[in-house]
Amino acid sequence: MTQDQLKQAVARAAIEYIKPKLGGDSIIGVGTGSTANFFIDYLGEIKHLFAGAVASSDASAARLKNLGIDVLDCNSVSELVVYVDGADESNAYLHLIKGGGAALTREKIVRAVSKEFVCIADGSKWVDVLGKFPLPVEVIPMARSYVARELVKLGGTPVYRDGVVTDNGNVILDVYNLQIIDPVGLETRINQITGVVTNGLFAAQGADVLLLGTNDGVKTLYPR
Secondary structure, eight states, X not given: OOHHHHHHHHHHHHHHXXXXXXXXXXXXXXXXXXXXXXXXXXXXGGGGGSSEEEESSHHHHHHHHHTTOOBOOGGGOSXXXXXXXXXXXEOTTOOEEOOTTXXXXXXXXXXXXXXXXXXEEEGGGBOSSBTSSOEEEEEOGGGHHHHHHHHHHTTOEEEEOTTOOOTTSOEEEEEESOOBSOHHHHHHHHHTSTXXXXXXXXXXXXXXXXXXXXXXXXXXXXXX
């Protein structure tokens, strides 16, 4: 199967996974990226089963609206029944790296408001140790150089993602050359650097379930 076919398979599996959890007043969280886009497209087929969605990016919000799905402001919602989104990497503990699409801060907010986080990914995202994919860090623009120097002290090689401005008006530093043995600890340390909005480690609050697309079918995995 091609990578797109694997993404479509996990997106379809996610629809079947969340169906029993939905009610007429349910609000769901929806992520950002190529795999999430397949999920959004399939979501249009069951839009009669839930009340609306909170999106983690302007792009996802526009895609949902084009399908006739109501998009709500996160501030108007006390809890999301489920949040479905992709990942750039996942380990066996369902600690994730996210943020390849520069939506990491809003994704973390949506995840925090959700009862359950369902991650959908193709098999190429499964790793033993996080860090081959560069770790995105969202930074207040005036702190970019300072934060970069602090990230070097942590052993990483930060690279400014040129030309990218997040939906929050900030910039992204992608940190290369990390072997992330302690994802929860590193997530906390980076978030404590002044000027960092957040980083792309979803470890303190990782995924509750991972639907992983493989050539042998979609595997349902839970944290080790």
